[in-house]
Amino acid sequence: xxxxxxxxVTTRIETVGTEVSEGPVVGRLEGPGHSVAxxxxxxxxxxxxxxxxxxxxxPHPGWTEPLxxxxxxxxxxxxxxxxxxxxxxxxxxxxxxxxxxxVNIWAPTxxxxxxxxxxxxxxxxxxxxxxDLPRYDGAELAAQEGIVVVLVNYRLGALGFLAPSWAExxxxxGTGTSLSFRTAPGTTHVTNAGLLDQxxxxxxxxxxxxxxxxxxxxxxxxxxxxxxxxxxxxxxLPVVRPLFRRAALHSAPLxxxxxxREEAARTADDLLAALDGEDARSVSAERLLLAQRxxxxxxxPRGDVRPPFQLVADGTVVPDDLPxxxxxxxxxxxxxxLMGVTRHECALWYGKDPATAEMTPDEVAAEFAxxxxxxxxxxxxxxxxxxxPPVAFExxxxxxxxxxxxxxxxxxxxAWGATVRLFRFDWxxxxxxxxxxxxxxxxxxFLLGRAEARRAPVFADADQEEMAALRARVRSLWGEFVxxxxxxxxxxxxxxxxxxxxxxxxxxxxxxxxxxxxxxRRRLWS
Numbered sequence: 001x002x003x004x005x006x007x008x009v010t011t012r013i014e015t016v017g018t019e020v021s022e023g024p025v026v027g028r029l030e031g032p033g034h035s036v037a038x039x040x041x042x043x044x045x046x047x048x049x050x051x052x053x054x055x056x057x058x059p060h061p062g063w064t065e066p067l068x069x070x071x072x073x074x075x076x077x078x079x080x081x082x083x084x085x086x087x088x089x090x091x092x093x094x095x096x097x098x099x100x101x102x103v104n105i106w107a108p109t110x111x112x113x114x115x116x117x118x119x120x121x122x123x124x125x126x127x128x129x130x131x132d133l134p135r136y137d138g139a140e141l142a143a144q145e146g147i148v149v150v151l152v153n154y155r156l157g158a159l160g161f162l163a164p165s166w167a168e169x170x171x172x173x174g175t176g177t178s179l180s181f182r183t184a185p186g187t188t189h190v191t192n193a194g195l196l197d198q199x200x201x202x203x204x205x206x207x208x209x210x211x212x213x214x215x216x217x218x219x220x221x222x223x224x225x226x227x228x229x230x231x232x233x234x235x236x237l238p239v240v241r242p243l244f245r246r247a248a249l250h251s252a253p254l255x256x257x258x259x260x261r262e263e264a265a266r267t268a269d270d271l272l273a274a275l276d277g278e279d280a281r282s283v284s285a286e287r288l289l290l291a292q293r294x295x296x297x298x299x300x301p302r303g304d305v306r307p308p309f310q311l312v313a314d315g316t317v318v319p320d321d322l323p324x325x326x327x328x329x330x331x332x333x334x335x336x337x338l339m340g341v342t343r344h345e346c347a348l349w350y351g352k353d354p355a356t357a358e359m360t361p362d363e364v365a366a367e368f369a370x371x372x373x374x375x376x377x378x379x380x381x382x383x384x385x386x387x388x389p390p391v392a393f394e395x396x397x398x399x400x401x402x403x404x405x406x407x408x409x410x411x412x413x414x415a416w417g418a419t420v421r422l423f424r425f426d427w428x429x430x431x432x433x434x435x436x437x438x439x440x441x442x443x444x445x446f447l448l449g450r451a452e453a454r455r456a457p458v459f460a461d462a463d464q465e466e467m468a469a470l471r472a473r474v475r476s477l478w479g480e481f482v483x484x485x486x487x488x489x490x491x492x493x494x495x496x497x498x499x500x501x502x503x504x505x506x507x508x509x510x511x512x513x514x515x516x517x518x519x520x521r522r523r524l525w526s
Contacts, residue, residue: 089456123225160194228252431461
């Protein structure tokens, strides 16, 4: 028989099942040795559709027939293409749906439970991403570390963070698994709907994770990028904190304050104008995304990569100053907090940007003057020592948006009562993409993800054996943090009088530093 006539090879899917409060759920076995039960697209709230498009998340009414969560994908929130999709190897053309308030869950099927739980709040500038990207797959991590891994979808872009002047904040009431969202009668459009989704997801996980073998008393929440910024806001909400025991902030852009109501209203006006009078509550998701694209293409200053749809300081759920809100919230005694950045965060945006490469020394000096004022010359000398002016500009942005505010937030969290550990991820992209260095998101495939993600173009020239060794070590460290709050016995907590930062990956792997910023720079930012 010719090869062309051969029968197609099929892979038999072994299904597994469990039951949550809403009804029975069917998943499938996958991961190393098929030792992990994967459930994709499990609802934690009702679909935010029709009149609920911009409303707080509502409880799901439940189902009677088994929910099929055994497919290769769950749900994808409506979004425009990411500018980094090709580089990161993101799937193309995945079906999108507004019925996206779902979680993906990976739970080991061997050994004894209940197991510690890791809940991941993904990033994407509040505009793109979601639980189903290959780099977020949790099967390998769940199998290696014996933990339950949960990835959360929430509303993105305008659907999650459109805040016209008439939008009202929703009060978060109750505590733990009894949280609810109160709005004024007749309110159909709230501020920060995407953040309320995350709160609803955490409440659902706390209530239902036992059905997947998870321990509701041992939940760690990790937020990366926009997810980290969201988690910083959630830490200051006393009614939310009982939902988890530990937290980790990866590459949170803490130097980017929430939008003011006025800024958010101007953005909303622009989007609504692009709809030409159509009602944002009833137009198709595709039409809304086209209007969102119009907003994203507005002129902006050089180097401004802040998303126009993001957290909005509504005074109820999101404060105007996240560190100040944490300082004035009840003490964080008993909270284990892991925080860190990649060494060259902003190389993702500027490392391969021709406009940045063409910046003149005078243009770079002007950027430093805008940040440091009279100390610009001193700062410029620190940043240009051994670096070109464009690289100095990139590192300035890294420290302004990520490194320096993360260091300040860590110092504050220590004084607030949390036990804080800091890391800096130093592994750098090699070869044709070397300009990205240790850029934003580069640490994710060393913790989460499957083989498909490691074949992304960004890693085309990477040594796979080297990556595998570092991946095993990172998963071990983070797995131990999820289990005990202490990633390694020799990883000391960061105290005001004893600052310590652990380097992960790269030539200085395992070294202890006294600051996230490079020597001499911390004084500039203080």
